[in-house]
Amino acid sequence: MDFLLDNFVALTVTGLSLGAIYALVALGYTLVYGVLQLINFAHSEVFMYGAFAATWTVYAMGGRAGASTGAVIGYLLAALVAAMAFSGLIALLLERVAYRRLRKQNAPRLIALISAIGASFALAELMGLRDKVADFLGLGETLRPYVRGARNSSGFPEIIDTTPLFTLGDYDVTNIDLLVITSALVMMLALDLFVARTRFGRGIRAVAQDPESASLMGVNSDRTVQLTFLLGGLMAGAAAVLYVVKIGSIRFDTGFLLGVKAFTAAVLGGIGNLRGALLGGFVLGLAENYGSALIGTEWRDVVAFTLLVVILLFRPTGLLGESLAKART
């Protein structure tokens, strides 16, 4: 208990930055669920591919510790663009390969879920065997720096020196904390505005609320579903950059646990609800930090999933309840 109180500010700030990453990934689960009532289990892999894209991009640009501020901003922006593009692409591919035919044939949702789990393992293992893939394509030598140690962690170049910016209580808030939290909030705000205010956003909400009526209004439901996957992918890509900046490395199977946590965040807030995902992410990040401070770091995941069970027992629809379908915005 003393540890929790002594480090309350530190635990809160790091919990929020972890929660911000959960929330960004959770948006992908919640968007797709809102529109298709499908749990896109492979969304964790969409995130993981983005993290690799970010790492490779900065590596290819020669990013290393001690770069000038201008260069660091350049690296980060390039990493962001690459990760969002790659994650978006993977999300679109996933929809095309793993789900579309099932949807056209009105397959039961359980079938789609199994397809999702299969796609998740396939994507993760493909990344974990990327050295074999490169050898097979005859590019093993050229791509060596990118594919070596395919089953180990790949470190993200340490382009940012962690520096304290200001003191809050007795904790020095670092530039990375601030970067992660503010970028995540900006992305979420942008998504929220897009869904609430734009024509395409209205199309997404219309399909979520009543797919048949939506097509009677002239909404192309295939396009809308693709757009939904793309948006989820873009958010996961952004989350991936923040993740590698904060954590410093990525592995082919990192997506799994993070994906389950992000999914937990989505359910916690009320799946199908965009603002619920945001709230769920932050609550989960904080709960993990406070919980592990109370009973020990090795209990971190136990705390997270116990919280999920408790919320589902007492509030099965999540904290904010409403789905994308019923939510006003």
Place this chain on the structure above:
Amino acid sequence: MLLTVEGLCVNYGRIEALRDISFEVPEGSVVTLVGANGAGKTTTLKTVSGLRGVRAGKVVFAGEDITHLPAHRRVERGVSQAPEGRGIFPGMTVRENLEMGAYVRKDRKTAAYREDTERVLTLFPRLQERIGQSAGTLSGGEQQMLAIGRGLMARPRLLLLDEPSMGLAPKLIQQIFSIVTEINQQGTTVLLVEQNAAQALKRADHAHIMETGEIVRSGTGAELAGDDAVKAAYLGGDI
């Protein structure tokens, strides 16, 4: 001819929902399909709007064969449907629902669009009162008004109305039907599906009576309303 339906056959699995349906809707008219529950009226409408695929037959709209055109493309051509059970978007405001009706229009920033919004809100003053309210909180009658108003926002050449009187109080039914007539007088062609045969026949230029997936009688609204067999089967004794 604005709409021609020719030899339409539609199946739900192995059940024949429609058998050899043919009828025409002239530009500027009100045409109605009446009949009991399960006669195939709604299925016919959904086939015209593109929500159901056909086994055989043709749907021709304004000279173009649209039989295999997806629903969302038919809206661009000028076919708009106010679906059965209203099908409004409960989580959107009344205004957003109306905007959804105009989803395919490219002129959403122009005076023409504002005029159409005005026109709908003049037809349905209740919607004006509830403009910022979420549509899920509207009463049944208001939701019906919203569904029709939303259908009009697409500026359709053909408006498909599926059971606009369903579940409404008698006074409201009268009101909805006079508005249908008014919409038609303002130049929109209407294809109306109704169980309330008395009202529908009174308003229609042409009418078709459906039974178990087939058209069994056709004529002008007045002819059918005066027909003894039709009276006995659909109009009851106390009109």
